[in-house]
Amino acid sequence: MSFQPFVPISSASQISLLPELSSEQSLGSQAWLLKGYALPHAGAIFEAVADALEGSPLRKMSTARGWMSVAQSNCGAYGWVSDRTGYRYATSDPLTGTPWPAMPPVLYQLAVNAAQHVGFGAFDPQACLINYYEPGSRMGLHQDRDEADLKAPIVSVSLGLPAVFQFGGLCRTDPVQKVGLEHGDVLVWGGVDRLRFHGVMTVKSASSPLAHAHRLNLTFRRVT
Ligand code: MD3
Numbered sequence: 252m253s254f255q256p257f258v259p260i261s262s263a264s265q266i267s268l269l270p271e272l273s274s275e276q277s278l279g280s281q282a283w284l285l286k287g288y289a290l291p292h293a294g295a296i297f298e299a300v301a302d303a304l305e306g307s308p309l310r311k312m313s314t315a316r317g318w319m320s321v322a323q324s325n326c327g328a329y330g331w332v333s334d335r336t337g338y339r340y341a342t343s344d345p346l347t348g349t350p351w352p353a354m355p356p357v358l359y360q361l362a363v364n365a366a367q368h369v370g371f372g373a374f375d376p377q378a379c380l381i382n383y384y385e386p387g388s389r390m391g392l393h394q395d396r397d398e399a400d401l402k403a404p405i406v407s408v409s410l411g412l413p414a415v416f417q418f419g420g421l422c423r424t425d426p427v428q429k430v431g432l433e434h435g436d437v438l439v440w441g442g443v444d445r446l447r448f449h450g451v452m453t454v455k456s457a458s459s460p461l462a463h464a465h466r467l468n469l470t471f472r473r474v475t
């Protein structure tokens with residue numbers, strides 16, 4: 252699975268002049284969308300992710316119900332893995348048999364800062380799941396509940412192609428709110444919103460040849 256790094260279209264100096272691009276939206280009482288929060292760091296994030304993927308490449312994992320359409324890898328002390336027997340966190344990459352690449356400082360710091368920005372102090376993420384969507388990829392409605400520490404927040408960074416995120420309730424059948432996620436957006440959620448069902452609708456290809464060709468999502472979690 253190849254990873255195509257891409258250059259940010261706008262420069263950081265242009266972005267900082269547009270306060271509306273870094274506004275925060277509240278999605279729940281403890282869930283926030285930080286529009287454009289990661290934009291100034293997009294280039295550095297792509298480089299850091301490309302480095303990590305040299306140690307642990309992208310791969311499509313299997314589940315009890317079939318193959319995932321999203322290609323994934325991890326960096327950090329723990330990585331989220333799935334196979335036909337279920338989901339778990341592992342300290343080694345089952346593909347290489349070696350520990351996951353270390354979490355690059357630029358990724359760690361971005362996650363810590365974003366959590367701090369909305370009031371989650373002292374977030375110390377141990378796992379960064381790298382989700383790579385090609386057009387046609389999706390992530391069905393699910394809860395993130397494989398972590399022993401459900402008190403810590405989760406931070407997710409979206410880059411590249413836009414997607415429609417589904418933000419549901421605590422029951423699978425609760426109505427979902429649809430939220431557009433764009434290049435540079437960061438989501439932070441925890442507390443009462445930590446176990447909400449969520450998913451990503453099928454990613455559409457870009458209409459412009461100058462646009463990004465894939466969607467990259469980084470999800471930072473405390474595991475133990
Ligand atoms: C809000 N990834 O890897 S991240 C996942 O965009 C995952 O690739 C999605 O869900 C992605 O598990 C969405 C944003 C997100 C994740 C979990 C949440 C938002 C959430 C849990 C509760 C509330």
Ligand code: FE
Pocket residue numbers: 393394395449
């Ligand atoms: Fe999730």
